[in-house]
Amino acid sequence: METKLKPSFLDEVASIPACGKINECVQCGVCSGSCTTAAHWEHPPRKIIAMVRAGMKDEVLNSSSIWYCVSCYLCTARCPRDIKPANIMHALEAIALKENYRPPTKTTTMYRSFARSIEQNGRIYEFGFMLEYFLKTNPFAALKMLPMAFSLLTHKRMPLLPKAVKGRHQLNQMFHNITTGGSR
Amino acid sequence: MRYYAYYPGCSMEATGAPVEKAIKAIAKPLDIELMELEDWTCCGSSPFSGVDKVKAMAITARVLAQAEKTGLDLVTPCSSCYTILHEANELMKDDHKLAWQVHEALTSVGLNYNGTVKVRHIVEVIYNDVGVEALAAKVKRPMTGLKVACYHGCQQVRPEYGYDDREYPDWLARIAAALGAEPVNFPLKAKCCGSSLVISETDMALELIHKLLENAADNGAQAIVSTTCPLCHTALDAYQSAVNGKYKSHFNLPVLAVPQIIAVALGLDFKQAALDGNVISPRKLLSPYLNSKIAAQAPAQKAAAG
């Protein structure tokens, strides 16, 4: 009789590119102490790593903490064990999105709009991606951004139409290849 | 003349337009030729890593595969692109499973990547290939007396590239000094501006931008010289009025992307330096320099007196 074990949360994270060393974390806390936005995290980076190792998947992925990572790489530059906490945070974000967790943050919607913009145009179409994001979250928040958007517009820094490039077809083909597990 | 493959990145077509224009304007006088990749696509940037890492790396690899065909170093002005292109290179060396998945995906569209491309930041190219001495020798309008805070931001120096110091870099200050300007002490020069989350966590990003502006102003800067990253430049320039609104502050610090101030020092005019694209207009601050006579060789030291 065969029993199939579900990979643990820790294994799942460790299998994502750049996250393999998560087991070597010594819990020194340098990452949390360095983190640019730690004040906003309910569970700062060191604790997130401890929670992943303790298998606390729901607690980690239902929390907004990881979504405050601004990719400043201070943690990664300073970690004495070469763990790459920034990559781990983004890996956790990807698992949360894939498994439809709903942490209390609007960054999930922003990332999805961002990815869709790439799929549709091959390049980021800044105006369209921001518009989609605000329509999906809080159109009134967009009003606050209007003066800024207008100043970018008048300085010719906010084209209103997308520039879809041919390469987008290749990107989508490549995504398809990855999703379906390659040519084999 | 030095030749490079050039990858501007998506933001350069929108919010980064003035930085891009200034880069194009100084390329020739600096004897560099930037050959833009054909039909390039997004590098994936950090948000895509938060969606799907393998796909993100495949997107990045398409850019690298295109660059490899040219046989040249790949130069980008966007720090976010720089980080991710660099990371894809490194990760595919170490992670064979990832390398295989990306290889399969590239093959499915007739592309191939052998991992040979050297990814470089344009600030690093200006600093190392052009060199500050050669740059100084080309100066026609010394920026004497202009006090500047030089802002590197995070991803130009991190995570790990082996060029400048990861926490206290000084390329930009050396470049500014070569132009005759006076770099002020700026402890936050490699701290993050938060722009990757400025759309969804606006208040948090404004807090970070406010700290940077305050630190620059407190140290006596009349302007910020920023790295070429369009995200950094936009955060400091276009979001400055939002910071003033939130913090009841009165910052009015022009943010000169480094190619813009180089352009002025090389004798180009306001429009050629794309300074008309800056939201905080540097016209008044720079008029003594812009109006000064272009020195043929030995620069007139009184340029800044006005």
Ligand code: SF4
């Ligand atoms: S700095 Fe590195 S080793 Fe220390 S707690 Fe953070 S991830 Fe672990």
Ligand code: SF4
């Ligand atoms: S990269 Fe993310 S987790 Fe690391 S210090 Fe910066 S904000 Fe914090």
